[in-house]
Amino acid sequence: MQRLINWFTQVYAVGILNLRTLPQRLGSSAATVVGVAGVVTVFVAVLSIREGFRATLQETGSPSTAIVMRGGSDTEMMSLVSLEDARVIQDAPAIAHQAGAPIASPEMLVLVDVPKISTGTDANVPLRGVTPVAFEIRTHLHIIAGRNFVPGRNEIIAGAGAAREFAGLHVGETKHWGKTAWTVVGIFTDGGSVSESEIWADLNVLMGAYNRGTIVSSVYAQLTSPGQFDAFKSALTSDPRLNVKVQRETDYFADQSIAITSLVTTLGYLIAGMMGVGAVFGAINTMYSAVAARTREIATLRALGFGGGPVVLSVIAESILLALAGGIIGGSLAYLCFNNFHTSTMNWQSFSQVAFAFRVTPRLLAQGFTYAVVIGLFGGLFPAVRAARTSVAAALREL
């Protein structure tokens, strides 16, 4: 016990000595701090793109909603379901009812070109045709400006994300797609989900405008409970009249985010990894010079009976402390600059634009700080060992 306390006292003594001399090495210490701050900024910023994109697609959908598409389709864009099949689907078991009618919404999804404000070039924006029942399934959907479209009229409402990212989607403006002119009558939010990147219109009007006959893209069904999904799925897939793919809405949208999140994750880790290696080298240099500047002091301490362990530990502690300071600066910088930064990108799987905001989550910040500590640890390790190994006699002779 006595030895342990003694050991800690030694660590403390050397540590304090290091910290006291820090002002003499302000330049090189600052270089380490800024270096690590740069690494952590980039790390957190790049991965906040992934967090934001994933959050948007994960917030879309509830586990008690099922989406029915044609068998073999990966996205609603590619799926075709006849209204006849849609009626069969509506009669399936496990669908919730309201006022005697099933809560099942046939929907049609097409893409329209709308100029993206940030780049000025056309982007693929999803245009969804819905019936009033669609609003019963999306319980978080609210009109925040203007009003809802009137069925039968050439009116559209735009998601808040779409209105922010794409040109000409304010209430009162008119859009021409094909031979139809559409008037924007409202803006809606949907709890941050991917619907906010979409434009909505009346299903029948949209089908007419696209000469789609009696074909829609998909059917969204509200189930009586999330546990009823399997019953619903097996009822539809075993129905000989249908060739459909049934997915939970949450699973469907989670699948949609795979391509982008894996791309951003790969590139993010790669870039941050390489930068981290660079920062470790920088930290090693700083700590070597820090140790070199104190060769005499350390040797004196060793001569007085201080052990090698406390010396090693105190050097590593200093390195970690510097790196952590950098990490906190970098994390804060990333948070201030990028949290809630709105943008949109093309979801490669559905070929359509998704508006989302970067998200610097607490977990991401914790990862950034951990990364900083690791950089500090590796940066301090070699110089620390060297400091402890230098023979006392040789170091003192340098005087």
Place this chain on the structure above:
Amino acid sequence: MKFLPLIWSNLRRKRVRTIFTLLSILVAFLLFGYLVAVRNAFEIGVQIAGVDRLVTTDKVSIVVALPLSYTDRIAQVPGVTDVAYATWFGGIYQDPKNFFAQMAVNPERYLRLYPEFRIPEDQKKAWFADRTGAICGRYLANRFHWKIGDRIPIQATVWPKKDGSSSWEFTLDGIYDGAEKTTDTTQFLFHWKYLDESRSRRAGTVNWYIIRIASPAEAPQVADRIDAVFANSDNETKTSTEKAFMQGFAKQVGDIGAIITAILGVVFFVILLVAGNTMMQSVRERITELAVLKTLGYPNGLILALVLAESLVLAALGGALGLGLAWLLISRGDPTNGMLPIFVMPWWSGPTGALFIVLLGLATGTLPALQAMRLRVVQALRRG
């Protein structure tokens, strides 16, 4: 030249420090090379676009199909010399992760419009004659180890067959090479007729037309003329140069260029700081020696040059190694498994890298070099 040994021994003075500075510069240039390749991969479509090619799509969206009958009407537009068409197949080969472009085209005309796709004459003939035949680019063939004659099954996601099945099978009749290193050799092309005969819906339509024009200078006028032909029809068109089309496509993803430039900015700033700091340190430590040199009669300019040369040598060594390593890594191919098909270092990354090396060397060396030059001998010697 005679000062080289002096610079060299200065660098070797603190070997460990020199090595780590070198390594951090190396990392910076490794990242530079890598990010330039990433950016290039996103924007490659724009650079390789043919100046004499236009692309016509539906005005509302590229996913809306155009009637095949537009072929002849486009061909009659003054200024147009050739027309080909394509339909996006969007199928899955074995696993959704194995993404690559599959397009149904009219083979003869399509290859005429893309002369940069080099394919042996006999393979070309075999493909033209084989209704269910397909060709693919060299990169794709290598990626999946396909050989000529292989049967390649692809699951349709957009186009089920008339009999309700969604599995399509193709015979690989040929493999094309790119005329340039940057030619897209990741495409999979097959007969539009095969698709059209067997698909269950939207027969007689295509997704886009590729048009060759007589004179690139006239591109805007020809594009307007084409769109005028189909104005007020059920399918109005939007014609743009292939470059603008690709640009629009790349920009759908977002401003990749700006993001990567920003990251590189941070990287270089960080490295500048780390390397610059080390340089200054090593000059500070050598103040006595520099004073001795001055006492021996070395002029101020020479002292300045010696210190600058030291930082330049460090930057050049680290930079060259970093760029070389980047080149080695990049030539091993796309790190994202098919998302960035053309992953190469563009030619300009060499000269630009060299420029950055010089700038980095000057930036890190200037301050310590000036310090060294302005040294007052008496004071410096007294300090030692």
